Amino acid sequence: MSDVAMETGDIDYQSAVMSLWDNSVNRKYYVTGGVGSGETSEGFGPDYSLRHNAYCESCSSCGEIFFQHKLNLAYRDAKYADLYEETLYNALLGSVDLEGKNFYYQNPLDTYRPRYDWHVCPCCVGNIPRVLLMLPTxxxxxxxxxIYINLFVGSTVTIEDVAGTDVELVQKTDYPWSGKVAITVNPVVAKRFNVRIRVPDRDVSELYTATPNSDGITSIAVNGAEVTPTIEKGYATITRQWRAGDKIEMxxxxxxxRVKGSDKIEATSGRVALRRGPLxxxxxxxxxxxxxxxxxxxxxTPQWKADLLGGVTVxxxxxxxxxxxxxxxNYARANREPSSSDRRGRGPRSARSIVWMKDR
Ligand SMILES: [Zn+2]
Incomplete structure (x- = not known):
């Protein structure tokens, strides 16, 4: 539907897509960016029914990313990229183990099962890698x-034909461990164009409130000089004659x-989740x-642990x-337990790993 809405501009399709978007993001959306509480089917449950043992199939996280990406293309609004960053780093990346060999089909917030090495319905096993391999997209x-910069990932990517030139973008960062990002803009020919950088808004869904505020960009500089870009639809926009070697640092x-769920969500009542950056x-x-x-x-206190779970900030x-x-x-959970004796999920059904902890 979002493909048709975008390709044709059909107002009825657009209206239907926005109704579905509003209902899923503001009524049926998990703090991990997962969807599908699964009471009745491999699908959505009632409004605000967001139990921790959700179905949240890994494929639905892939679908959520496709949907938000298509709306980002259609409306050029950064909030859709805010949402798919959340799904990518938490629900989707949390579906695979650190070895990259086992995966969750059902991907609940409270985990007691190990991941599968295969599933009789092998949909997620193809969908998860295709989404990860599409990272440049x-x-x-x-x-x-x-050029719209939607994600902050250390990389070198060439973007063809912007204002009549190809542009290589080199990002240097260890985000999401640190918030420092350096982007070198290398057009083949010096040209005037806009670099639009997503200004993170971590509170797009009405369902969750986080404190303290951690939105926005703290500082941004071009070739060492601080700039104050205008913000349009969630993008900090820098327009200039770009030359090879120009460097944006932010x-x-x-x-x-601390994230709290809406009073309307029974499952998160008296509970709190923790977040840092997109994680x-x-x-x-x-x-x-x-x-x-x-x-x-x-x-x-955040603390870098190089020798834990492949290197994580705890x-x-x-x-x-x-x-x-x-x-x-969350993406690194369930990598140290259980033992091989209960790899098929026959272990005790009490949670070994939770997102929402009690806070009185
Ligand atoms: Zn699937």
Whole structure:
């Protein structure tokens, strides 16, 4: 539907697509960017029914990314890229293990099952890699005189035919661990065009409120000189004669955020989730008692751990009872347990890993 709406500009299709978008994002959307609570089918449940043992099939995360990307192309509004970044880094990347060999078909927030190496219905096994392999598509969009930078990923990509020249873009960053991003713009021929950089808004869905605020861009400079770009539809727009070697340097805020669900969501009542940058965090039983309470005033400190889970920034703090708390990125969950004896999911059905922890 979003393809047809975009390709034809048909107003009835556009209207129907926006109704579905509003309902799914503002009524039926998980904090991980996953969709599909699965009460009745491999699909959506009632409004605000967002139980933690969701179906959230990995394919629905792929579909969610395709949908938001198509709307980003149609309306050139950064909020759709904000949403698919969330789905990509959390729900989708969390479907595969760190080996890249096993995957979740059902991809709930509270996990007690191990991942599958194969599934009798092998849809996700193709969809997950095709979405990951399409990363350049999710990163950049162009039109005749603009490049849109939607994702911040260390890379070198050539974008063809912008204002009559090919443009190589070199991103240097270790985002999402740090908020520093450097982008070198290398047009083959010096030309005037717009570089439109997504200004992150981490609170697009009405369902969730995060504190402290961590939206926006802290600072942005071109060739060492600070600039204050105009913001259009969520993009910081820099228009100039670009020459090979021109360098944009920026800093994105990376505060540790506490996320609360709307009062209308029963499952998140009295619970809190943690987020830093685009990454939603998870606490695992292998590290601590996950039935503990997180005090609303507890200090949480990001800490880089090179030797844990392939290198991750964890959040460290204390539970209300004084015992140590460690939260890992949701995508890295369920990689240390269970043992091989219950790899087929026959283990105990209590959660070993949760997103929403108790906060009184
Ligand atoms: Zn599937």
């Amino acid at each position: 999710w990163m950049y969009v162009k039109d005749t005189d603009s 800093v994105l805020p990376m505060k540790v955020q 939603v965090y998870n606490v695992e039983q292998v590290d601590q008692d996950i039935t503990e309470v997180l005090d609303p005033g507890a200090v949480l 959040l460290e703090g204390e539970w209300a009872d004084g015992s140590p708390l460690v939260a890992i990125p």
